[in-house]
Amino acid sequence: MTHALLAITPVDGRYSELVEDLRPHLSEFGLIRCRLLVEVEYLSFLARKGVVSLEERELEAARSVLRNFDLSKAEAVKSIEREVGHDVEALIRFLKSQLAGLGAERAAVWVHAGLTSEDVNNLAFSISLREALRAVLLPELEVLCRELAELSLREKATLMLARTHGQPAVPTTLGKELAYHGSRVLWWIEALRGFRFPGKVSGAVGTYAALVEVLGGRALEGVREFVESLGLEFVELTKQVIPADRYASLLDSMASLSTALTDLSRDLWLLCALGHVTVPPGGVGSSTMPQKANPVEAENAEGNFELAASLLSFASRRLQITRLQRDLSDSTVRRNVPVGVAHLLIGVRHLRRFLSRIGFDREGMLEELRSHPEALSEAVQVRFRRHGVDAMDELRSLLRQGVGLDEAARRAAERHGVPVDEVLPKDFREYVGLAEELAERFYADCVRRLGRGGLVTER
Numbered sequence: 001m002t003h004a005l006l007a008i009t010p011v012d013g014r015y016s017e018l019v020e021d022l023r024p025h026l027s028e029f030g031l032i033r034c035r036l037l038v039e040v041e042y043l044s045f046l047a048r049k050g051v052v053s054l055e056e057r058e059l060e061a062a063r064s065v066l067r068n069f070d071l072s073k074a075e076a077v078k079s080i081e082r083e084v085g086h087d088v089e090a091l092i093r094f095l096k097s098q099l100a101g102l103g104a105e106r107a108a109v110w111v112h113a114g115l116t117s118e119d120v121n122n123l124a125f126s127i128s129l130r131e132a133l134r135a136v137l138l139p140e141l142e143v144l145c146r147e148l149a150e151l152s153l154r155e156k157a158t159l160m161l162a163r164t165h166g167q168p169a170v171p172t173t174l175g176k177e178l179a180y181h182g183s184r185v186l187w188w189i190e191a192l193r194g195f196r197f198p199g200k201v202s203g204a205v206g207t208y209a210a211l212v213e214v215l216g217g218r219a220l221e222g223v224r225e226f227v228e229s230l231g232l233e234f235v236e237l238t239k240q241v242i243p244a245d246r247y248a249s250l251l252d253s254m255a256s257l258s259t260a261l262t263d264l265s266r267d268l269w270l271l272c273a274l275g276h277v278t279v280p281p282g283g284v285g286s287s288t289m290p291q292k293a294n295p296v297e298a299e300n301a302e303g304n305f306e307l308a309a310s311l312l313s314f315a316s317r318r319l320q321i322t323r324l325q326r327d328l329s330d331s332t333v334r335r336n337v338p339v340g341v342a343h344l345l346i347g348v349r350h351l352r353r354f355l356s357r358i359g360f361d362r363e364g365m366l367e368e369l370r371s372h373p374e375a376l377s378e379a380v381q382v383r384f385r386r387h388g389v390d391a392m393d394e395l396r397s398l399l400r401q402g403v404g405l406d407e408a409a410r411r412a413a414e415r416h417g418v419p420v421d422e423v424l425p426k427d428f429r430e431y432v433g434l435a436e437e438l439a440e441r442f443y444a445d446c447v448r449r450l451g452r453g454g455l456v457t458e459r
Contacts, residue, residue, distance in 0.1 A: 148182030199232030
């Protein structure tokens with residue numbers, strides 16, 4: 001592999017260690033391995049259907065080629081590809097050669113029978129993406145979600161000033177705000193978990209002509225059985241290429257998840273800018289300002305999430321278009337889907353690093369809230385209504401004249417004959433509504449849906 005310092009993209013350079021576990025699934029090697037899996041499984045399928053009579057040793061020979069496939073074998077496939085100029089044909093020749101070398105020449109004859117290259121490619125793409133999602137991305141998201149649940153429960157009673165339009169609004173709790181973001185992650189986890197990866201085997205232009213020759217009159221039922229045996233959802237009507245609408249749904253979901261995580265990253269950054277999130281010193285924060293400790297992981301996560309959202313949403317739109325029965329312009333787009341997935345994973349891992357090392361200035365958040373007593377003005381005007389008084393305009397006028405909330409409430413209460421202590425909260429904690437309960441409920445929901453998985457906080 002090219003030295004990391006010579007990599008063109010940061011995915012395979014600067015951030016290569018963060019995506020190491022994606023390589024077996026989404027690399028060129030991973031794609032070739034999944035193509036090989038499809039070819040071997042198809043050969044076994046033909047034998048099961050009685051299309052070809054193969055001895056068990058011949059089928060075992062095919063399975064052994066898959067079982068023993070490694071980087072050196074993948075390099076052999078690429079060497080053939082350089083000669084023939086076609087990636088799937090290179091794999092076919094490799095597999096036939098391997099089978100012949102194992103004394104399974106009869107099996108070699110039936111490799112790829114009735115298939116077109118896109119039959120293999122679409123199945124391999126679905127399998128590789130499914131593996132990456134289930135083995136790497138979803139587990140990482142689940143850990144992030146649990147960590148947010150842990151933090152939200154721990155900080156459920158931590159008072160802070162909420163802001164709308166960037167301006168002081170009303171009291172909330174840090175735990176409730178973290179629970180909001182965590183609940184979005186949980187929703188997307190479940191959406192991705194439920195995705196059914198598609199697959200098709202329909203021949204050169206989607207008419208099943210060659211497959212009818214191989215499988216006979218029940219070709220459609222046969223290929224449906226084969227695709228479903230791979231754990232994929234069979235798509236019946238196609239061009240040479242599978243309609244990409246189902247892929248688009250998955251890619252859009254991952255793009256939207258990336259956008260939701262961008263929102264979390266920015267909120268954490270803003271809390272850091274306000275001094276509510278504290279970043280301990282680590283490494284060098286500035287080449288010239290010795291005091292600097294920066295929220296670099298949150299910033300890095302944000303940038304990677306934005307890249308992921310952009311790449312994946314573009315791929316979603318572009319893959320849905322193909323000229324007539326097939327053109328190759330979608331191929332390079334599909335090959336870059338793993339780049340988008342990698343940026344999403346990098347973002348999640350940077351965000352988790354950030355959450356693991358930050359602290360919260362609870363006293364500072366409380367002091368800020370105390371410096372904005374007007375944050376309870378909504379509570380005052382609502383409590384006036386319970387006494388049958390609409391004091392909204394009156395309170396707004398007094399507050400805009402610079403009158404403090406206590407005094408404004410007192411004047412309005414005297415004017416309307418309402419006891420002031422019945423409209424003016426004694427403490428900010430009186431006006432956080434269900435914030436603490438919402439944090440608790442999210443934590444319980446996370447445990448119910450994802451399991452404890454390392455959570456240590458007890459309710």
